[in-house]
Structures are given as C-alpha cells and as structure tokens.
Amino acid sequence: MEDVPVVVGAGLAGLMTALQLAPQRVIVLAKTPLGEGAASAWSQGGIAAALSDDDSPELHANDTMAVADGLGDPMVAARITSAGPGAVAMLQRLGVPFDLDVRGRPALGLEAAHSRRRIAHVTGDGTGAAIMRAVIAAVRATPSIIVLEGFEARRLLVDDGRIAGVLAVGPAGARLLPARRIVLATGGLGGLFAQTTNPLGSIGQGIALAARAGAVLADMEFVQFHPTALDVAHDPMPLVSEAVRGEGAVLIDETGTRFMQGQGRAELEPRDVVSRAVAKHRANGHRVFLDTRPSLGVDFGKRFPTIAAHCRAGDIDPATMPIPVAPAAHFHMGGIAVDLDGRTTVEGLWACGETAATGLHGANRLASNSLLEAAVMASRVARSVATTAARSTPSPRPVALPPTPDASAIRRLVGETLGIVRDGNGLLKAIDRLEPLAFSSDPTADPALVALFIARAALQREESRGGHWRSDFPQRSARWARHQMQRLDPSRTSVVSTWSTDHDSLSPAHAHA
Template sequence: MSFDFRALSGRPVIIGGGLAGLVTALEMAPEPVVLLSAAPLGYEASSALAQGGLAASIGSDDSPALHLADTLAAGDGLCDEVVVRRVVEAAPAAIAKLEHFGVAFDRATGRGLHLGLEAAHSRRRIVHAAGAATGSELMRALVAAVRRTVSITVVEGFEARQLLVEDGTIAGVNAAGALGDLVLATSRVVLATGGVGGLFRDTTNPLGCFGQGLALAARAGAELADLEFVQFHPTALDGPQRPMRLISEAVRGEGAILIDETGRRFLADLPGAELGTRDTVARGVHRHLARGHRVFLDTRACLGASFAGRFPTIASYCSEAGIDPAVDPIPVRPAAHYHMGGVAVNAEGRSSVAGLWACGEVASTGLHGANRLASNSLTEAVVMAGWVAESVAASSSMERKTIAIPAAAPARADPALVRSIVSPALGVLRDGESLRDAASTLLPLARGSTSAAEPAAVALMMVVAALRREESRGAHCRADFPLRSAVARRSKITLVEALETAAAIDATPLARSA
C-alpha cells in the first residue's frame, strides 16, 4: 500500500528522532522540514538513555583552551584540532540554547549550574539534568519544542530503508512502516540515526541501533571514517538485562572505586586510576574479568546513603537488580557504548554525496579522534545541529519532476544474527585472525538480501577498518599490534572497498590461518 505525501515534496528530510535530529529540526525553523522517525519521538533513541551530561567550559576555573587540551589528549592523536576548537568554543552557547528550548539543568546551591567531573577532564565542566537522567530530560524538553513548532512535520512509525540517488545526488527517501511504504522526494537529507551498539551482545544502546544511518549512507556511495573506533563504557551494570543499564562515569567522578571480589582496588596504579581515559579503564576491567575475577563499583565510602539522592535513576536500576549501593558494591562490566566513527563529514556536516548531511553519533567530524572524551558527544550533537541546519538551509532545493520509485522498500533489518560475529571480533581486545574470520563470515550476509544484510554491511566495514589499522590507539586495541604507530592517520572506507577486501580475504583461506 502506498501513501501520497506529495505535499511534503522538496522539503529537507531529517532521519532520526534523537537529540541531533530534534535540534536540527528546531534550528531550521521556520523553514518547513520533515522529521522521520521509526519510533514515536522520545523512544528507541540512545539520547534518551544518556546519563552523562554535556561538557562545556563554563566554570570560573575553566576555559575552552583547557577543554580543547583534554579532548585532544583523550583522542590519542586522531582529533581534528580545528574541529575540536570550534566545538569547545561553541559549547557554552549550546547549553544556553538548550535552556531556551526548555531543558531544566541541575543547579547548585547558589543557583549556578551544577558542574560534575568525569574521566579525563581536568575541570568540573559536565552539565547534567535530573541527576543522571540527562538524556531523558533533554528528550522531554526537545520533543515538546518540536511538537509545538508548526514548521516541523513529524512522520512517526516509518523507518528509512533506502536513500534514492540520481546522477550522484540525493533524490529521495524510501521508508516503510506498518501502514505501508512511503517515498519522500527531496534533494536534502540529514542523517541523525545514532550509533552501532545494537551490533554487540553487551551494549548500553537500544538494541535496534545497529548503524542504520551508516548503511543508508554506504549504500548511497558515501565515504565513512574511523569505523574501527568503538568506545566501551567500563561500568555497565552486570546483569541479564539488554540493553545494559549504565552506571554513569559521574559516579566515579564523585569518588567511587573499582574493586574485585576480594575487595582489591585493582586499577589503583593506572594513570588517573578510575578516572583514567575510558579505553584504558575498560581494558583494565576487561582483563581482570578475563582472569576469572568479578568487578564491582564501590560507592559505599564516597556516597553511602546519599547515593539515591545524588543518582536516583541509577539507584532505581540497582534496586531492580536487588542491589543497594549504600551497602552493596555494584557489579559491572564493559559494554559497547559509543561509536567514534561514522559518515565522513566536513565542518558543515556535509558528506561525500551531494545533498546528504550527517549529525550526531552517525557522523564522524574529527572531534572524538580515537577515544571520545566523556560527555563531548551530546555537546557535539547540539553544536553540529546548528551548523548542519545553516548549511541545509543555505542549499537550494533541486525540484525533480519525476523520481524513480522502487517497487518495494528493502527488508526490515535485524542485527541478531550479526551480534555473535561482531561481539568477539570487534570487542575490547582484537586480533587479526578473528577480524579476518569475521570478514569472511559477514561477506555473504552483506551481499545478500535477508534481514541481516544491512547490519552485516555495517559490521563488515567496521571489521575491515579494524583489520587495516595495524596498531593500538585509543579505543582500538590489537593484541597482535600492541604498539602505537608513530604516524597518526584517520581511516576512510566505502562499502565497495570493504566488499572487495573481504572477497580477497575469503579467496585466500590459507593466508588467514597462517
């Protein structure tokens, strides 16, 4: 069944109902735009689950220069310094913008914003809302703002399945929902679809977030960057629930320590200890678990009975699991949390395909480098949304009298089959043999037309990118290449290149086992 949405023809289409998509739509007002979301706004978005806040140098002892230095240090040589400087300088204004949209940030006793500390930050500069429920408050306020903005047409319940390209330029979006297929003719599309955590068994992201935007962009011929860099949060609540509940880094910022079942603080000698960079803490926890230990986050001494008041959302998660952080250490383990890689974009968020922009976690701007500094991602989404909106608005719409409408939208994607391949190969620690085996296994899936095709295509590009990077840097750690290369380089890849590389690997099985 088809629907006539010709009245929306020519309007920019923003795909994704998380923070990046909502702010982009709001920033484009009063220009009419279409906001396309597979789920009702506020649901199935990683933004809603965010416990960390937004990093911004607004404290009296802070500055954009210090924020810049911390970001570059965490990025392990791969940050684009020009991009970092622009984002950190724009961060304080982003906080004010969100307050204008109705976000209620936490306030200190003197009514100024309460500033938290997180790993690898040299100052307290993390702005939170509702304790550790920042994402929920952001989505509440922004969804309400979008609903009352008449220039935004929200189309919910339709999932973008394909970008239509004619003569190398975006021509439309092919979407599908419970009511049938939908084709939106447009020459301007913004991807704001989130990350790739759903490709992993252990993740803090919604399980449906498998890199849909990456698949859409890659099938349209776009170049992608830094796909090998996946950040694992070191302290996800260790239990059966998926997605895993996150124990925010802000808890460690308040003095919580990591211990094992014997009570030993096993990361005490790590630079920064529990507040070291996320990649080093995650690897430390992973290795301790691999040795047969259990790992716990201990808040008894630093927070004790005040835990529930300071972190009510996390306290409720613990209560569901039968844990009282005032008297019980919290069992934790690393989980896939954030993707530093994404669609390669310029300073305006433009991709290599004409008419296609990307914003938020789906984009690779060069801000995060090899390892994201905590709470920089929400800040980036808000800041970049403004720049993307300006760029899209300044680009004239190319009206098309006709558009080739596909017979049917591609099959609904399901990452379940791919998780068992991705989780061991692209985990906290990697090696060439596992990556080559994964590439060979993913290749026929990515070439096929089943529900696993799109997740497999995304995973294949990530695997090939990880295989090509023969060093350990930031969140990418190769057991067979443990040293950091003297030359820092960002990676670029297309789907065609990934398929060709995997085919070559598959054709030489002896080399794979050598």
C-alpha cells in the first residue's frame, strides 16, 4: 500500500505543509470545512518580517529573543526571521493582497516589543482571513492534495515505536488511515480556558494525540494571554489587535486614568507585562478600556474594519466610546517538542504551527511571529517529510474509538487555576481534579490531559517568567533558565513524568537527557 503522508489540521501550518509537498500526494484531515474553525483565519495583526530599509532579520531575531525571556533558541530565531521576507513573498505569489505603501511595498505596522515597523497586514486587521482565503484557493487547485473535510483525528497508531496510522472519525463514522508519515498541525489550546480569543475547538488535541503516542512535550506551562480581548460577554472573546495600540490607542480605566503611563513602553510593553497590569487593575475593582478616540477617532472603522464590526455587535462605537477589554488566553508557546525540521521524538511524526514547540517563542511570543513561524516551518516540515524514505504501511489494527473530546467541564477550573496569575495551592487543586479525568474514558479525557501537563509544569517551575507567573514565586530565577520536558510514563495510563534540560535547544535529540 502506498505510503501517503497525512496532515492533521487545516489551518495555515497544515495547508502550507500540504502545498509545499506538491506534487507528492498528501491527505489533509480537516475537522471542519476549510476556512472554518482555524485560528489562523482569526489573526488580525499580521505577519512579522524584516521588510523595511531600516530593519534586518538580525534585529527581528534580537526582538524575538528579548521577549522570549531567557528561553528562546537563538538558532531557531535566526533561521525563522531570516526566512521571513521570503515567506511574505511566497504568500504574495499565492495571491495574498497585503496592504501596500505609496512605493508598492507592504505597508508595515508596529506592535508591542518590536523595535521597527515590520507587521505586514491586509485591510488593517484582516490578515489571517485573507491569507487563509488565498491558501485554501491554492489547495483546492492542487490535484495532489486530498482534503477530507469533517474528519477529526482521535488517536495515532504506533507500531514498534513508529507511527503506523491515524484513527479518525468522519461523516460516515470511524476510519483507520494507515500512514508512516504524519504531520500534526492542529493549532493551540486556548479553548481550555474560560476566557479565550481562540476557536472553542482549539483544545490542544494535537498535543493529546502526540502525548498518547509517546511524544515528548516542552514548556507546557507557558501560555500567553492577550491583554485586550473585547469584554462584551461573547465566547470566544473577539480580539482587539495589538496593532490598535501600535497606532496610539491607550489603556484607561472608568475614571479616564491611563494606568500604564510611565511603565517602560507603557501599552507597548510585551504582552505578559500588559496582561498582568490589566488583570491587576481589574482585580482592584476597576474596569479597563482601550481608548482609540485621540489616536484614530472616526478613522477607526476604516483602519480596523473587523474589530469595528465586533464592537458594533456589542453596541460599542470606538469613534466615540472607549472599548471595554479584558485579558484572555491567546497563544501557547509550548507544545510538542520538535527539531528545526519539525520532527518529534516519535519516528514518522512531525508537528508544525502552534501545536509545536520549536524554541522560537521561549517563555513569551513576540507579536505576529505566529503566522511567520507557521509559514516558515511548513516549508521545513514538508521538505523533511518529502525526503524521508517511504515505508510500506501496515494493515490497520482494530482500535477502540475514544469519545469526541469536550473541554466544557474543565474550562472554569483551568481559567481559575492556570490563568494569568498562578499559585501552588491552585495548581495542586487543578492536578487533583484533572488527573482522574485525563486517564478516564470520559469525553473530557484528552482536554484534561493537556491541562494536566500545563498544571504539572507550572507547579514545578517555582519562578515567574514570561507567560508563567506565580504569586508565591514572583521573581525570575537564574536556576530556572531552562526548559521543561514532559511525557507520559511507559504505561501511558496514569503517571506524568517531568524533567528539565539545560540545553538551549528543544530538539528531540536532547529530549531524553
């Protein structure tokens, strides 16, 4: 039987991997119809790349490393930022209509912690949607890509330590797909939290699939909370892009006080700093608003039409009213440990996009580096998959079908205990509640397992760094300038083992150190 690679996930990372594999045949499993359910399409700010005359990939890498708070991999940052201009050019060739300046070059925005304007965007805040439209059109036009829409991966099959296939559920029921080469590109895990900007289906399913197949995970404790989600009782919460603050919007409270003024770069501090400041101000009894009136005024709707539409749906007029905002789970810096080509510790398994931990983001992601990472790593993963010798695929074995994953029962617990500010008692409570669920046959099992990895890593990291903040260990510790690697014990039924490495790289070559 022909060994056809399978890509699990149909966001930017998954579809770009499939495109880069052409003309080799590839199967893409899309849980929802193409264009729906993928966080890539929700990305507002844009894609970061050194495109201006006063910028360089080196400066971009330096900014990336500074925000990563001591845990970024300099080699990974250099490789990915150097590929940034090429990634933007590739997307333009696919038909992405980036906004252009008077010279016909991409118009560049500024976002927090960037030292230069380097955010390429489409219609101000519609970048992700525009990129996905172009990529989906290219996928539809590529005969070698077989898209199975409505198919959700439930388990990876492993034979003698190697990937052997995937058990999926589609419109006609369960289906076993034999495969020796599988790419996980399933997105993030924000849907585990009670307040999130992610699609509610983003519950870390790729991480659960990889972990139950024996893969090593890295830096699971580092979750980024976006400081400005629209606070109008929507679930998920619409994002108010960081680009709005880049254009001069400021954070105020109900009294009109600009409470971040005088703190470093104020509203343009890294996301973890701004999120904690907003959370603290709200905890002290204040409401928090993003005031765009002095900087953008009546031009807000023209500059940010997507956000303006979300505001109108919540009876907010940004031209005349401040926008109510609150922090929400937004991006996961950790994930499945991979090397520079996206290979995991399980032979025949790759991971790409937010579900992977490449080392680019470290403890905290630089704004708009996520689309960049997805596009660049998709090319590297595709090249690695294509050059890996095909093997004969095994005959499918009967496998018990797990239930449809459902995180609804744990979202409140996760939000309360694994949120912006954590402490030992809360983390122990989370572990106590999550552990029996994670190893049950309940629909909550896979989401609970992912949350359990986060909780255990957060409990062990007795410091505050990047997206991980412990109120009982509020200082950064030099002793903890290292990665945490995790996996299930050999039985994969009850125990999570955790260990640390002092290596700079998250490469699986170091995963058994």
